[in-house]
Amino acid sequence: MAKEKSLINKWSHLKSEIKRRPILGLKLGFSAEILHHYYYHTPPDHEILRVETLLYQDRTEKTRRIRDELSKVVGHREAVKVSQKIGISDSKLRDIMEGKDLTPSYDIIAKIEFFLFMIVGFDVSLENEEFKSAYLDTLVDNLSSKVNSIGVSLLRCSENMAFLKKYPVNKNYPKLSNSDEYYLRGPLSSIARDLKRLTEVQEEIQIFMDTYVRKVKDIR
Incomplete structure (x- = not known):
């Protein structure tokens, strides 16, 4: 029973990989009909193990390809900077x-393949080909979402600052309560946090510009 459950869980993971990259299913020798059937039914044990072995071999070969290419364009000391890109x-x-x-x-293989494609014209794997044109769009959308989130946070902070009007500028004003102290520190803490996030996003955008935007004209 434990073995059967383990295989079912294993197939659930393998199936999710194939669903996201349907071409893998065809490379495994499945017809469209059989693949559709296995999306809703568990294959025989030997078939699950066969798929696991073939996908393992496939990832091993893809990793060898990207490792060979990375060794040509990335120095060991550049790992931190390149990993950010x-x-x-x-x-x-x-x-x-x-x-x-x-x-x-x-997912990691795809990210590295797309990076290598953008900087040296690396041939991405067949199952990733359809996502290639949308790769930059996805990166830009992610950066835009981060900037928008910071903007919303700053706007909320601005709206919440109205309560400051209740505290007159008067040296004789009574000592603030703990609650007042908390709310008065709120805007400063929020702005400091957003400034930190904004700096991080600025760096990410700069990395994006240096890595991709200035390379696109050479590749397309």
Whole structure:
């Protein structure tokens, strides 16, 4: 029973990978009809294990390709900076480059492939080809969302500052209560937090501009 549950959970994960990248299903030898059937029914045990093995081999080969290309364009000391451009941790990037991680997730592989595509025209995997044109749009949307979130926070802070009018500028004004102290510190804390976030987003936008926007004309 435990083994059966383990295989069902395993298939649930494998199925989610295939659903997000349907071409993988075709590469595994499934017809469209069989693939659709397996979306709603659990395959035989041997089929689940076959799919797991083939996807493992597929990720291993894709990782080898990106590792070979990364070794040409990324120095070891540049890992931190480059990982920020890709959108993964520097430790993960180092592990991939050093061969410690032979099978990163498909999501990480896709991010690295898109990065390499943008800077050196790397051939992305077939299942990622359809997402290539939308890659920059997704990055811009994410950055725009962060800026918008900060703007909303600052606007809320501005609206909440009306309560300051109840505190006259008078040296004889009674000592503030703990509650008053809390609310008076609120706008300053909020603005400080938003300024920190804004600085971080500014750096992300600069990285985006340096990495992609100035490279696009050379590739498209």
